[in-house]
Amino acid sequence: MPSFSEILSKPTVFADRNVLSPHYVPETLPFREKEIERIMVWLSPALKNERPRNIFIYGKTGTGKTCSVKHVLSKLSQHKSSAFSCYINCRMYNSRYRVIQKITKDLLPSLDSMGFGLAMLYEKMMHSVDFGDAQAGAESGGQAGKRLIVVLDEVDMVKDLDDLLYTLTRCNDELKRGSVSLIGISNKLSFKDQLGQRSKSSLCENEMVFAPYTANQLQSIIAQRAQIGFKPGVVEESAINLAAAITGQDVGDARYALKLLMKAGEIADEKGLSKITDKEVDEARRSVDRDVVFEAISTLPDHQQLVLLAVANLALDKGKNTRLAEAGEEDAQLLISGEVYEEYSKMCRRYRKPRRSARWYREYLNDLEMLGLITTIESGAGMRGRTRLIRIGYPASDVKKIVEKNFQIIESP
């Protein structure tokens, strides 16, 4: 029976695991100096007790948007001023009410904001911005009015976004001394189009795009983190290069690169190694990819999982048949939409689920394709009629295992 102290005293390659976590904000953000400076310039009016303009930031995941903004905010808070920032992750606070509630809570921590209506929260928020609260008012020598900067991260997750933006921008008409500024962050580039005209013009006073990191940039970012995160000399240079190369292959997502490093470190610890080499990084990549697929599949709605299971089943069957027939045809893996729907219907019966209509099944196929779990092509010549040919995106046996595991819990014999 191991004790905690035994486990803790095990040798490790890590010096500080936090550094590899995606939430860590490093002292310096390489390759984002320009962006950070622009944000600082845009926010600087707050220090002169003027209203900064609203900012909208796009960029794919892991391009350092959130990190850069947090970095600027922490610098801002070091200055003594009427500026007050409030960071909100809209994945959690995904409606106007919740966002306003969160802002009010941040402004007035003593207040138990549960159970107030929207109007009441709004009043309290406005009052706090306009007059400042007791301590702040005393500190700044009676000069009241806050320069509130609200950061809306993953802003596209908010359901009634137009209402929220309208509410927050209209604040400024009513405020005498303070002001409210917004920083919107989104990873959907197309997101701006689905915004109302007036919210668009208000939110996008200043815009900025964060480009993905290149492989070279990733390499130096990883190297920087590895130096702080691991004990000296643990990570081989070629391992860092490999991690950067793997990550740079699709999109320069720094988070993925860090995940790789973290996992590679864990693998090294598990094996009791004192060095991280290409081998560990490569293993980490497989492991991370497996985790991603597992996560993607098990969080899928039931019927999408059943459709996926149907695809996996047929892919396995077909693989078996063609192997018996000694036919190494490429299109052996291609399944016809209609057959998959029949198999899906069988799966529904097996797991006692009412079957969805064929129309909706097609939508499921589209969703699964979006997630990259399957790929589909239009049937060309040689096929009867017009249909889609489906290919599974990951090894069918793995997919089958994951889905069946998820349904074991639900299934009753």
Added chain:
DNA sequence: CCTCCACAGGAAGCGCAGGAGT
């Protein structure tokens, strides 16, 4: 050529849960 097949995907509408308004 026309018809039929086997689908794709748009439009309309339905029932429901949960939030807003009163």
Added chain:
DNA sequence: ACTCCTGCGCTTCCTGTGGAGG
């Protein structure tokens, strides 16, 4: 606490679409 409204997941119905077969 009550209704009203609205978004969401879904079904039904319908109109393409492109090759196979007569």
